Amino acid sequence: MPPRLRAIFHDVDELGIVGGMVVTPRGVRPADVLVRDGRIARVGKIRAVGKSVSAQGLYVLPGVVDAHVHLALPVAGTRSADDFATGTLAAAAGGVTTVIDFTVGAPDLSLATAIEQRLSQAKAAAVDFALRAEMVGWTPDRAGELGDAAALGVRAFKFYLAYGASGRRTPLGTLLSAMEAIRKLGGVAMVHAEAEELVDAAGGPFPAARPAVSEEVAIAEVGILALRTGCPTYIAHISSAQGLAALLAARRAGAPLMGETCPHYLLLDQSVYARADAHQFSVTPPLRAPGDREALWRALARRGLQAVATDHCPFTRAQKDATAGDPARLPSGLPGVETLLPLLYSEGVAKRRIALRQLAWYLAEGPARAFGLWPRKGTIRPGADADLVLFDPHAHWTVHTSDLHMATDFSPYEGMAIQGRPVAALSRGEWLVRDGELLGRPGRGTFVPWQSGPS
Numbered sequence: 001m002p003p004r005l006r007a008i009f010h011d012v013d014e015l016g017i018v019g020g021m022v023v024t025p026r027g028v029r030p031a032d033v034l035v036r037d038g039r040i041a042r043v044g045k046i047r048a049v050g051k052s053v054s055a056q057g058l059y060v061l062p063g064v065v066d067a068h069v070h071l072a073l074p075v076a077g078t079r080s081a082d083d084f085a086t087g088t089l090a091a092a093a094g095g096v097t098t099v100i101d102f103t104v105g106a107p108d109l110s111l112a113t114a115i116e117q118r119l120s121q122a123k124a125a126a127v128d129f130a131l132r133a134e135m136v137g138w139t140p141d142r143a144g145e146l147g148d149a150a151a152l153g154v155r156a157f158k159f160y161l162a163y164g165a166s167g168r169r170t171p172l173g174t175l176l177s178a179m180e181a182i183r184k185l186g187g188v189a190m191v192h193a194e195a196e197e198l199v200d201a202a203g204g205p206f207p208a209a210r211p212a213v214s215e216e217v218a219i220a221e222v223g224i225l226a227l228r229t230g231c232p233t234y235i236a237h238i239s240s241a242q243g244l245a246a247l248l249a250a251r252r253a254g255a256p257l258m259g260e261t262c263p264h265y266l267l268l269d270q271s272v273y274a275r276a277d278a279h280q281f282s283v284t285p286p287l288r289a290p291g292d293r294e295a296l297w298r299a300l301a302r303r304g305l306q307a308v309a310t311d312h313c314p315f316t317r318a319q320k321d322a323t324a325g326d327p328a329r330l331p332s333g334l335p336g337v338e339t340l341l342p343l344l345y346s347e348g349v350a351k352r353r354i355a356l357r358q359l360a361w362y363l364a365e366g367p368a369r370a371f372g373l374w375p376r377k378g379t380i381r382p383g384a385d386a387d388l389v390l391f392d393p394h395a396h397w398t399v400h401t402s403d404l405h406m407a408t409d410f411s412p413y414e415g416m417a418i419q420g421r422p423v424a425a426l427s428r429g430e431w432l433v434r435d436g437e438l439l440g441r442p443g444r445g446t447f448v449p450w451q452s453g454p455s
C-alpha cells in the first residue's frame with residue numbers, strides 16, 4: 001500500500017503507552033512503549049501516535065506468565081473449580097496474560113491425542129496458553145511419541161515421583177530414559193518431586209504425611225539424573241528449605257535444574273493446619289514452617305529460582321468439606337492465578353524482600369525462557385507480543401474472595417492487606433483489563449507453541 005495510506009492504517013493499529021516506568025529483569029527505567037499490530041514496536045521515547053494512554057505513576061510490566069495452573073483438572077473424584085473460561089478471566093484480572101497448563105495423561109492415551117483433547121478444551125481461554133504433556137503410565141518404548149508432541153508445539157513433559165496409588169508415579173529408571181530422550185528433543189522435563197517411599201499417602205496432604213525430607217530426597221535424585229543426562233529439568237512447587245538446598249547443591253554440581261516456588265509457600269505456613277478449617281488449606285506439597293518460607297524468600301532475592309507460579313487448582317469450600325474427615329480423599333490445591341502478581345509485589349517488593357526487577361524475572365522472563373515461550377512472551381522488547389500490565393504500586397486494597405473472579409468461595413489470603421494492583425492489561429495489543437474493568441472474553445486466547453530451547 002502507498003506510504004501515506006500505510007501511515008494512516010498504522011495510526012489506527014498503533015497504541016502508545018507513555019510516561020510509565022518499564023520494568024524488566026535488567027532494570028527499571030522511564031520509557032514509552034509503542035504497540036503496533038499486537039506486538040511491541042518500540043521501547044523508548046515515542047512520537048505522537050494515533051492513540052495513547054498515560055502510564056504516569058505506573059509500572060509497565062511484561063504480562064505475567066503463570067507457569068503452573070490446573071484448569072478443569074479431574075482430581076480425587078471431582079474437578080478443579082475453574083475451567084478454561086473462568087480461570088483465564090481471573091488470570092486476566094490479575095495481570096496474567098499467559099498460563100501454562102497440562103494435558104490430562106493416561107496410560108492408554110497417546111501424547112498427541114492427549115494434547116489434541118486439551119487444546120480443544122482450552123479453546124475457551126481468554127488469555128494465551130501453552131501446554132505440557134502429563135506423563136502418566138509412561139514407558140520407554142513410547143519415546144517416539146515425544147516427537148509427535150513436539151510437532152504439535154509441546155516440548156515440556158511433566159513427571160510425578162509420587163502418587164503411585166493413582167498410577168501417576170514414574171519410576172527413576174523410566175524417568176532417566178525419558179530425560180535422555182527429552183534432552184535430544186531440545187525440550188524440558190518438569191518434575192513433581194516427592195519421594196514416594198517417604199510419603200504416607202493415607203495421611204493426606206499434610207506435613208506429617210508429606211515431610212520436607214521427601215522433597216529433599218526427590219530433588220537430590222532428580223538432580224543426579226539431570227546431571228547425567230544433561231536434560232534441562234524444572235522442579236515444580238518447591239516448598240521447603242531442605243528441598244531448596246538440594247536444588248542448589250545439584251546446580252552447583254552442574255545439574256541443569258530450574259526451580260519454582262508458589263505464593264502459598266512464601267506467604268503461608270503450617271500454622272493454618274491448627275485451624276478448624278484446616279482442610280481448606282490442603283495442598284501438595286503441604287505448607288511448611290516459617291523458616292522454610294524465609295529460606296525461599298532469600299533464594300528469590302538472589303535469583304536462585306526460575307519462576308514463582310501458582311499451581312492454581314481451586315476448589316470450593318463445599319468440594320473440600322465433602323471429604324474433610326478423610327484426608328486420603330481430600331482434594332489438594334489452592335486458588336492463586338488472580339492474586340499472583342499483587343501478592344508477590346506486596347509481600348516481596350513493597351516489603352523489600354526482592355527487587356522490583358526480580359518481579360519481571362520470576363513472573364515473566366524466567367518462566368517464558370523455561371518453557372520455550374521466550375522471546376515471544378515474557379519480555380518488553382520489539383517483536384515480542386504486546387502483553388503488558390500497567391501496575392499501580394500505590395494502590396491499597398484488601399483481599400475479599402467475593403471480589404475475585406476465580407470460581408471458588410475460598411481464598412487462603414482472605415482479609416490480607418495488599419499494596420499494589422494491576423489497573424490495566426494488554427494481550428497482543430488488546431485490552432484485557434482497562435481502568436480496572438475486565439474486558440477480556442473467553443475464546444480470544446490462542447495456543448503458544450514452543451518457540452525455542454530453554455535459555
Ligand SMILES: [Zn+2]
Nearest residue numbers: 068070236311
Ligand atoms: Zn501442579
